[in-house]
Amino acid sequence: MNTSSISAEIGFVVDAGPGLGYGHAVRCIRLARSLALQNRVVFYPLSGACREFIESSGFVTLQMPTPLPKPAAQQVFPPLVITDLREPHGITAAIHRNRSRHISIHDLGLAQCHSDVAIDGSITRLFPYPVRKARYVFLGPQYMITRPTVLREKPGNTVLVTFGGGSTARLASGISEQLLKLGLNPIPTRGFGGSSTLSEAEFAKAMSSCCFAISGSGVTLYDLLASGVPTIAVAFDRIQLRTADAFHEMGAVVNAGLLDRLSPSPLLRHCSEMLENRALVQRITRAGKMLVDGKGLSRVVEIVRRQLWLSSQEKTFPAC
Secondary structure (H helix, E strand, C coil), X not given: CCCCCCCCCEEEEECCECCCECHHHHHHHHHHHHXXXXXXXXXXXXXXXXXXXXXXXXXXXXXXXXXXXXXXXXXXXXXXXEEECCCCCCHHHHHHHCCCEEEEEECCCCCCCCCCEEEECCCCCCCCCCCCCCCEEEECHHHCCCCCCCCCCCCCCEEEEECCCCHHHHHHHHHHHHHHCCCCEEEEECCCHHHCCCCHHHHHHHHHHCCEEEEECCHHHXXXXXXXXXXXXXXXXXXXXXXXXXXXXXXXXXXXEEHHHCCHHHHHHHHHHHHXXXXXXXXXXXXXXXXXXXXXXXXXXXHHHHHHHHHHHHHHCCCC
């Protein structure tokens, strides 16, 4: 079956913002850029902050109507709709009433949406996934949509400090002050598109040349591991802590635990270990790249194209 030639409109329903974080929108923008080579892409942002973030991404081919009306049942959707939402959302029923196929994207083991296809690229799973006939579920970091991997250079004395694009970004300044005591040059950043202190190219350069990174345990952690950046993982809440713990147990990160319980001394010890223990750095780098190979985007694109093909078959050959 050749799905590469299937062309149709694809809708993205997504929310993001300072409190929610921007990882949801980042994943959708990365996926939309790949799909827009052959398909018309339409975004349905659920908030003004999300709309502004998408507009700032530089994705010039974006076609974006006004935010979804309330109730969402009034909305006419394309044949295939992709959602990236933290909580199960009433939009699912509206998508099904529209007779559109529905792909839901998740992380942190939260694939609880009753969609036709659920994709969760996280290393963890919080709850059992609902079992339903003819529903497809794709789980694991091989499906995480990461940025293109970067080629690592000989590291300097810089440390990339990235805590995502939400309210947690302000915490990077306190970490940076501690790094200066070790003679290191911190590069604090939010790390995401238009809300970042660095451009995409600058962020990639920082990833390629830093001696190690200190990262929240969200989407950016997967980006760093895929590119072989040795990383100290911190967690902002108990759900993120499960991700940091899982990667630590598999030997892929140094786990500093919950940020609000992290005092300067343990953090400095972790940093010193990253500088002095070459065997540890090589070991976690190798394990991280094995777990997150950076090919998740291409795998998800193929899943979407398969669903587009099924959607076209349903329209052409209706069930008797």
